[in-house]
Amino acid sequence: MKPTIIIAVGTRPEAIKCAPLIKLLERDERFTVCVCVTGQHGTMLEQVLQVFDIRPHYHLGLMRPAQTLASLTSAILEAMIPVLEKEHSPNAPTVLIVQGDTTTAFVSALAAFYKQGIVIAHLEAGLRTFDKSAPFPEEMNRQLIGRVADLHFAPTRQAKANLLQENVAEERIFITGNTAIDALQLVVQNLNALSPDERKTKINLPASMYALLEEHRLSEKSAKKVILVTGHRRENFGDGFQQICLALQQLSDVEGVEIIYPVHLNPNVQKPVYELLSNRPNVHLLEPLDYLSFAYLLQASTLVITDSGGIQEEAPSLGKPVLVMREVTERPEAVEAGTSLLVGANAERIVAAATRLLSDEAEFARIAKIHNPFGDGTAARQVVEILATKFCP
Numbered sequence: 001m002k003p004t005i006i007i008a009v010g011t012r013p014e015a016i017k018c019a020p021l022i023k024l025l026e027r028d029e030r031f032t033v034c035v036c037v038t039g040q041h042g043t044m045l046e047q048v049l050q051v052f053d054i055r056p057h058y059h060l061g062l063m064r065p066a067q068t069l070a071s072l073t074s075a076i077l078e079a080m081i082p083v084l085e086k087e088h089s090p091n092a093p094t095v096l097i098v099q100g101d102t103t104t105a106f107v108s109a110l111a112a113f114y115k116q117g118i119v120i121a122h123l124e125a126g127l128r129t130f131d132k133s134a135p136f137p138e139e140m141n142r143q144l145i146g147r148v149a150d151l152h153f154a155p156t157r158q159a160k161a162n163l164l165q166e167n168v169a170e171e172r173i174f175i176t177g178n179t180a181i182d183a184l185q186l187v188v189q190n191l192n193a194l195s196p197d198e199r200k201t202k203i204n205l206p207a208s209m210y211a212l213l214e215e216h217r218l219s220e221k222s223a224k225k226v227i228l229v230t231g232h233r234r235e236n237f238g239d240g241f242q243q244i245c246l247a248l249q250q251l252s253d254v255e256g257v258e259i260i261y262p263v264h265l266n267p268n269v270q271k272p273v274y275e276l277l278s279n280r281p282n283v284h285l286l287e288p289l290d291y292l293s294f295a296y297l298l299q300a301s302t303l304v305i306t307d308s309g310g311i312q313e314e315a316p317s318l319g320k321p322v323l324v325m326r327e328v329t330e331r332p333e334a335v336e337a338g339t340s341l342l343v344g345a346n347a348e349r350i351v352a353a354a355t356r357l358l359s360d361e362a363e364f365a366r367i368a369k370i371h372n373p374f375g376d377g378t379a380a381r382q383v384v385e386i387l388a389t390k391f392c393p
């Protein structure tokens with residue numbers, strides 16, 4: 001019998017980073033593939049499933065408004081066990097793939113550990129800050145997955161070194177690069193293949209903003225500076241978001257600046273952002289964008305300010321400087337290469353770094369380099385071949 005590969009996905013970034021792998025596995029006759037969506041996210045996840053045309057075998061529909069970590073954790077654990085029971089056959093290997101550091105990833109891995117007999121594979125393994133409060137709870141989720149996983153797909157040499165330091169056996173660790181880069185390459189290829197008319201219809205942005213971005217993208221002499229912002233980290237809730245909004249208010253006073261901010265649907269983000277940043281003509285607050293539209297916006301932007309994990313990987317690969325609104329990052333490779341700067345969720349530091357980048361051409365050129373420490377776009381293919389070597393006789 002063929003090995004069964006179950007891929008558990010719950011949030012937007014997991015869906016994006018698992019998509020290249022799901023697409024390859026679906027076409028590969030050596031495996032039986034089962035995509036299990038916990039629905040930790042709602043519309044933000046559906047947007048990705050649609051862009052990549054992923055049709056889940058299970059959709060557990062678990063998202064609740066303002067869900068707590070505890071309620072989500074117990075709901076996923078309860079709902080995952082029956083899926084694993086149904087899919088796990090004693091006659092062939094069963095592999096559960098989890099991605100990253102979310103509650104879905106951690107709890108699905110835990111469920112497979114409880115079920116026993118299932119190989120647990122971790123995509124994007126070994127990233128560490130070694131500070132369990134940042135990112136919270138993701139650092140601990142990722143460390144705990146590292147304890148129960150049998151196979152560790154590490155994106156970089158640094159990630160592998162972190163796992164070795166935790167006594168993970170070397171033969172269980174594979175450096176593959178990050179599937180984030182595979183996904184970005186796929187979507188950029190799709191964007192580049194669109195005619196101008198198709199692009200206009202497929203990019204879901206308000207018409208006036210689309211026109212502004214096209215002009216900015218196409219004109220070398222554009223006087224506009226497009227700042228793309230995203231943010232959603234739990235450790236930034238409260239004071240951090242007040243600081244972020246204060247910084248964006250100040251940056252909106254800089255000549256020529258347009259701030260484009262697709263706002264995460266978490267109510268802890270929506271409330272301060274809409275309260276503090278609405279009614280500024282050059283601060284554009286948007287609904288979360290589908291991945292195609294977001295990639296277009298990323299390509300068209302001058303500078304990115306974010307606390308996201310995935311965007312720290314994507315922006316350097318498109319040559320966009322990133323100000324990271326965190327004190328520590330589990331993705332130090334871009335900071336070490338000088339294409340990202342850590343600025344915390346601190347208004348003064350955000351404004352100082354952004355204004356310097358926007359006003360000092362030499363500094364901008366130094367940071368805005370295409371840099372690809374996170375992968376070369378072949379990660380999913382490498383993972384599939386490793387799985388085939390191990391599980392396909």
Ligand code: UD1
Pocket residue numbers: 011012013040041042043044045063064065066067069072101102103104137138232265266267309
């Ligand atoms: C989660 C992950 C985080 C990841 C982020 C990506 C955990 C603990 N957190 O954080 O690691 O970086 O996703 O975006 O796993 N909501 C909606 N619609 C959606 C999605 C969210 O309304 O499509 C709202 C709901 O009120 C939900 C809340 O956001 O209860 C929080 O969602 P949750 O997945 O618990 O946390 P995130 O902050 O999204």
Ligand code: UDP
Pocket residue numbers: 012013016230232262287288289290291292294295307308309310311314
């Ligand atoms: N993204 C998107 N639409 C948006 C904002 C982000 O498609 O409006 C993509 C982005 O390109 C990246 C991923 O979502 O691939 C990052 O998700 P998020 O920041 O929510 O999570 P994190 O990476 O921090 O876990």
